[in-house]
Amino acid sequence: MDHDPHLPxxxxxxxxxxxxxxxxxxxxxRLIGQLLSEPTRELCTCALAxxxxxxxxxxxxxxxxxxxxxxxxxxxxxxxxxxxxxxxAIAAIGAQLQTRPISHT
Amino acid sequence: MDHDPHLPxxxxxxxxxxxxxxxxxxxxxRLIGQLLSEPTRELCTCALAxxxxxxxxxxxxxxxxxxxxxxxxxxxxxxxxxxxxxxxAIAAIGAQLQTRPISHT
DNA sequence: CCAATGTTTCGATGTTCATCGAAGAATAGG
DNA sequence: CCTATTCTTCGATGAACATCGAAACATTGG
Numbered sequence: 001m002d003h004d005p006h007l008p009x010x011x012x013x014x015x016x017x018x019x020x021x022x023x024x025x026x027x028x029x030r031l032i033g034q035l036l037s038e039p040t041r042e043l044c045t046c047a048l049a050x051x052x053x054x055x056x057x058x059x060x061x062x063x064x065x066x067x068x069x070x071x072x073x074x075x076x077x078x079x080x081x082x083x084x085x086x087x088x089a090i091a092a093i094g095a096q097l098q099t100r101p102i103s104h105t
Numbered sequence: 106m107d108h109d110p111h112l113p114x115x116x117x118x119x120x121x122x123x124x125x126x127x128x129x130x131x132x133x134x135r136l137i138g139q140l141l142s143e144p145t146r147e148l149c150t151c152a153l154a155x156x157x158x159x160x161x162x163x164x165x166x167x168x169x170x171x172x173x174x175x176x177x178x179x180x181x182x183x184x185x186x187x188x189x190x191x192x193x194a195i196a197a198i199g200a201q202l203q204t205r206p207i208s209h210t
Numbered sequence: 211c212c213a214a215t216g217t218t219t220c221g222a223t224g225t226t227c228a229t230c231g232a233a234g235a236a237t238a239g240g
Numbered sequence: 241c242c243t244a245t246t247c248t249t250c251g252a253t254g255a256a257c258a259t260c261g262a263a264a265c266a267t268t269g270g
Contacts, residue, residue, distance in 0.1 A: 011131060011135070013131040013132075013134040013135045013138065014131045016131075016134060017129050017130055017131040017134055020125055020128055020129035021126075021129040021130075023125055023129070023202075024122055024125035024126040024128070024129040025122055025126075025227095025228085026116065026118040026119045026121075026122040027118075027228085029118040029121060029122055029207050029208070030118050030207075030208070030209050032207050032209075033118070033207040033208050033209030034209045036207065036209075037209055044246080044247090045246075045247060045248090046245090046246060046247080051209070054228095054229080054230095055229080055230065055231085056246080056247065056248085057229080057230070057231080057232095057247085057248075057249080057250095058228070058229055058230075060247065060248055060249090061227095061228075061229085061248090061249095062228085064248085076236085076237090076247090078237065078238065078246090079236080079237050079238060079244095079245055079246050079247080080237095080245095080246065080247085081246080081247060081248090090202055090203075090207075091202065091203045093199075093202055094198075094199040094200065094201070094202030094203035094204075095199065095203060096199070097128075097195055097196065097198055097199030097202065098195075098196045098199035098200060098203070099199075102134050102135075102137050102138040102141065102195075103134070103135075103138050130257095130258085132258085149216080149217090150216075150217060150218090151215090151216060151217080159258095159259080159260095160259080160260065160261085161216080161217065161218085162217085162218070162219080162220095162259085162260070162261080162262095163258070163259055163260075165217065165218055165219090166218090166219095166257095166258075166259085167258085169218085181217090181266085181267085183216090183267065183268065184214095184215060184216050184217085184266075184267050184268060185215095185216065185217085185267095186216080186217060186218090
């Protein structure tokens with residue numbers, strides 16, 4: 001699944017789809033919801049795992065995907081790693097869906 | 106973490122993830138973009154296939170997913186099937202991302 | 211009824227990915 | 241050091257899915 005090398009860069013559509021895919025999973029939506037429901041917007045892996053009913057390895061995998069998409073940040077403090085939701089990044093995706101005609105080039 | 110069998114539908118997160126997944130594919134984003142770029146917002150499968158560089162069977166598959174998610178409608182007129190984009194449905198997903206704290210139940 | 215065109219379905223194939231348990235890495239505290 | 245705790249990585253497994261070519265289906269026109 002490589003891109004046509006003549007096109008200068010992959011589409012908007014490819015990059016936008018990547019960000020949407022990071023969001024398009026029920027577990028990841030719940031993780032973000034849990035983070036957003038915290039006053040500090042952050043929780044550690046060991047707190048999130050029981051909240052979504054999955055093991056730490058699986059939750060760590062999902063948090064990594066969210067971090068790679070720029071939707072959360074991670075910060076180690078002592079033994080714990082705290083993930084924080086970035087509502088602006090999520091809202092930006094929503095704004096693009098609402099306002100911008102999706103690219104078709 | 107199981108669903109209440111009394112509730113006819115799965116969670117908010119599950120349903121929202123379903124709609125996001127329908128959108129989270131570069132081909133489907135391009136299809137929607139092409140439809141939106143038409144004054145009538147509609148095109149038939151045979152017109153869309155070359156626009157995204159894929160065969161009719163594959164395009165038909167993607168259009169079916171978009172229709173199942175309520176993002177496009179289909180209408181047969183003679184030999185052709187015209188798909189029409191529903192911008193309000195797309196915008197509604199964007200609005201939910203912007204305004205509503207994502208459910209974590 | 212037959213042929214042509216457009217569309218979908220079917221079967222097969224390869225990839226992505228969610229999940230798990232086990233093992234490895236990092237950090238804090240005796 | 242050594243141990244306990246937390247977190248991530250690794251390897252494996254099964255499910256979902258994007259894609260293709262071929263076959264089936266639908267509609268229109270001769």
